[in-house]
Amino acid sequence: MESVELIYKAVYILVIFGITLLIATYSTYAERKVAAFIQDRVGPNRAGPFGLMQPLADAGKMFFKEEFIPAKSNRMLFIIGPGIAMIVACMSSAVIPFGDMLIIGGREIYLQAIEVNIGMLYIFGVVSLGVYGLMIGGWASNNKFSLLGAIRAASQNISYELAMGMSIIAILMMTGSLSLREIAEQQAGFNWNIWYQPLGFIIFLTCSFAETNRTPFDLPECETELIGGYHTEYSSMKLGLYLFAEYINIFVASAVMATLYFGAYNFPFMENLREAFSDPVVGNNVVTLIGVAVMFAKIFFFIFFFMWVRWTLPRFRYDQLMKLGWQILIPLAILNILLTGGGILLFD
Amino acid sequence: MxxxxxxxxxxxxxxxxxxxxxxxxxxxxxxxxxxxxxxxxxxxxxxxxxxxxxxxxxxxxxxxxxxxxxxxxxxxxxxDSESRVKTSTLSKFAGTIAGGLLFVIMVAAVKDTTIAGYNADTFTSQTGMVETLGAVLFTQYLLPFELASVLFLVAMVGAVMLGKKEAGEQHF
Incomplete structure (x- = not known):
């Protein structure tokens, strides 16, 4: 690989990393503002204009809290737990195409960190590893509530991964590719997958709520039963890392949903806009930049949706959660695969 | 590299x-x-x-x-529960001798084998790609592939049967 290409990739990965952290930081602020709006309150408004410095104040507070490690815990695993949660959360945004390509100085620059032809499997693999951070942390705390939270996290993730994988299979049958860039390119203009896969999208959305441990599926940290669930014993920035990893996971889940079902960086009439410019290079770059903005608008909408649901729906009971996963979502996902197969046979 | x-x-x-x-x-x-x-x-x-x-x-x-x-x-x-399992001196001896014998047999087996290298003329770097793998699985190895899926289905049905609630049993 050329050195220019290498430097570009390194810079791009750093930028995506920074954007991920920034969005996760401000998700904490947005969550409190959305909660305040839904509950008819004001929300954080003291630190800076509109309370915009609130995430920094929160992080500062986290850093200065006492670092506490329980006496009979497994010290090493107790420290590794939040680290795994954070690293795994940051890994998954690598294959997401945040935009099409820019042409700068005759060089084609793709706005995607790594293009592999198994992008979807990569995301799926990384997501399935996320539960280790919770399990290891919960077990190493040597606390019954933490252990119960960890066990809930494990069984919940395994149950919902199945339905999630099956809903993705329907998408893969339609697109015939595992590469996220190719899936994005096939949805050019307004030809988004959501029009063909509404049932698959609902299954995927429900499963991503369960995989990110968000209400109504936040049983691993259910405070009315388990105090704090898997992070009962955690304090200081270790707790901060767990909470932060959750917001990064929400960002990645939103980006994946936008890419798979809502046309990624594509928007209606993009071809007309591209042809409106006399210079094809300028047209391409303008369309790509608008595409990046569109992609992030879609991501922000999904992040808002996660919060909206959190402050609207009550939490499931544990047996209801398992019943929903195994007896409703998985049969629905299989039905969706059959319907998709029938549709492909009939119309293609 | x-x-x-x-x-x-x-x-x-x-x-x-x-x-x-x-x-x-x-x-x-x-x-x-x-x-x-x-x-x-x-x-x-x-x-x-x-x-x-x-x-x-x-x-x-x-x-x-x-x-x-x-x-x-x-x-x-x-x-604690691990250290309660005591290993006697006799079983340590037996373990060492059995392991040593296995090692000798492995040496004897490896000595005469020739490890097949790859042929640069027929080697394709695309063998492991998902398209190639899928094409091979659904044409050349279709029957074993389908039989394996039936085997998995049987295992799944068996697991569900074992985990099923008995009549009258209450979990919640």
């Missing part, structure tokens, strides 16, 4: 696999086994088999090992 990467990965694999057996704490054993699966996925990537690498992580590290960890956490095995 690739060669040194291979030796690094291979030694890491062997080290972690050894640690699985040596670790006193069963949770540590499981974690080392997970690292072993990662290093094996690294080997697959070196062989340009991306699909196998990803599936290896999803299936083994992501699902099966989570279940392992789940069960071990429930059993609550720790150092």
């Amino acid at each position: 690739t060669e040194s990467l291979f030796y690094f990965l291979a030694s890491l694999t062997l080290l972690c696999a050894l640690m699985v057996v040596i670790s006193r704490n069963p949770v540590h054993s499981v974690l080392f086994l997970i690292i072993t699966f990662f290093t094996i996925s690294g080997h697959y990537i070196l062989l340009n088999a991306q699909f196998l690498a990803a599936v290896n992580i999803i299936v083994y590290a992501g699902a099966i090992m989570v279940l392992f960890l789940f069960v071990i956490m429930f059993l609550n095995m720790n150092k």
Whole structure:
């Protein structure tokens, strides 16, 4: 690989990393503002204009809290737990195409960190590893509530991964590719997958709520039963890392949903806009930049949706959660695969 | 570059696999086994088999090992219960001799084998790609593939049958 290409990739990965952290930081602020709006309150408004410095104040507070490690815990695993949660959360945004390509100085620059032809499997693999951070942390705390939270996290993730994988299979049958860039390119203009896969999208959305441990599926940290669930014993920035990893996971889940079902960086009439410019290079770059903005608008909408649901729906009971996963979502996902197969046979 | 990467990965694999057996704490054993699966996925990537690498992580590290960890956490095995199992001197001797014999047999077996290298003329780097793999699975090896899926279905039905509630039994 050329050195220019290498430097570009390194810079791009750093930028995506920074954007991920920034969005996760401000998700904490947005969550409190959305909660305040839904509950008819004001929300954080003291630190800076509109309370915009609130995430920094929160992080500062986290850093200065006492670092506490329980006496009979497994010290090493107790420290590794939040680290795994954070690293795994940051890994998954690598294959997401945040935009099409820019042409700068005759060089084609793709706005995607790594293009592999198994992008979807990569995301799926990384997501399935996320539960280790919770399990290891919960077990190493040597606390019954933490252990119960960890066990809930494990069984919940395994149950919902199945339905999630099956809903993705329907998408893969339609697109015939595992590469996220190719899936994005096939949805050019307004030809988004959501029009063909509404049932698959609902299954995927429900499963991503369960995989990110968000209400109504936040049983691993259910405070009315388990105090704090898997992070009962955690304090200081270790707790901060767990909470932060959750917001990064929400960002990645939103980006994946936008890419798979809502046309990624594509928007209606993009071809007309591209042809409106006399210079094809300028047209391409303008369309790509608008595409990046569109992609992030879609991501922000999904992040808002996660919060909206959190402050609207009550939490499931544990047996209801398992019943929903195994007896409703998985049969629905299989039905969706059959319907998709029938549709492909009939119309293609 | 690739060669040194291979030796690094291979030694890491062997080290972690050894640690699985040596670790006193069963949770540590499981974690080392997970690292072993990662290093094996690294080997697959070196062989340009991306699909196998990803599936290896999803299936083994992501699902099966989570279940392992789940069960071990429930059993609550720790150092105390481990050290209660006493190994007598006799069983240590027997173990050493049996292991040594196995080693000799392995040496004898490896001595006469010729390791088939790859033929540069017929070698295709695309063998491990998902398209090629799918084409081969659904044409040349269609029958074994379908039979394996039936086998999995039977195993799944069996697991559901075993886990089914007996008549009158109440869990909640």
